[in-house]
Amino acid sequence: GAVVSQHPSWVICKSGTSVKIECRSLDFQATTMFWYRQFPKQSLMLMATSNEGSKATYEQGVEKDKFLINHASLTLSTLTVTSAHPEDSSFYICSARDSGGRLETQYFGPGTRLLVL
Amino acid sequence: GESVGLHLPTLSVQEGDNSIINCAYSNSASDYFIWYKQESGKGPQFIIDIRSNMDKRQGQRVTVLLNKTVKHLSLQIAATQPGDSAVYFCAEIPVGSSNYKLTFGKGTLLTVNP
Secondary structure (H helix, E strand, C coil): CCCEEEECCEEEECCCCCEEEEEEECCCCCCEEEEEEECCCCCCEEEEEEECCCCCEECCCCCCCCEEEEEEECCEEEEEECCCCHHHCEEEEEEEECCCCCCCCCEECCCEEEEEC | CCCEECCCCEEEEECCCCEEEEEEECCCCEEEEEEEEECCCCCCEEEEEEECCCCEEECCCEEEEEECCCCEEEEEECCCCHHHCEEEEEEEEECCCHHHCCEECCCEEEEEEC
16 A cells, blocks of 8 residues: 655756656545755756645745646646756655555655756 | 764664664753654655653654653664665754754764565
């Protein structure tokens, strides 16, 4: 149980295009999901908290107009990287909290590797 | 700002040895700590957690120790196996953290030599 999937697992795009990444909780409902970014040999940095039915909460320094988050259902959150540039190339990881589970527990997805040319 | 950090960025051990991975945290208000394992190209995998009202917790082949006096957390892996090779992160949730957000440490790369 408690499986989180991400799609796509990797994507290559041209500079200036937009890329959408999906995060799904497969066997539980998730009112809250989190989006992280991880650069090579570095730690996970929280970008934003995605709340079902309301606006996402962004961490300091993260541009909300560049990283659009939509959490339209209890099992799906999407992250859209708009007008992607090479510096946006990174490993994007989502996590989800089971609405009926412990508040401290996050289940992580497998990550999405983004390469912007 | 306060952060969670690690003493050692890399650790190399022989198969069968015990491994100890350390983490120093600076937020004395942290209430809950977790160790994650991340294999190359994958998402973090939960290993073990501990609350601030405990100083030791054991799992299968793993033990987490918490020393609140010096704000130090460690992960001990017994009889380390090649499959344990990965990056290990400690993470914390401070008391009162909005949405119970996790703060991750820098990570330690564990390499197990056969």
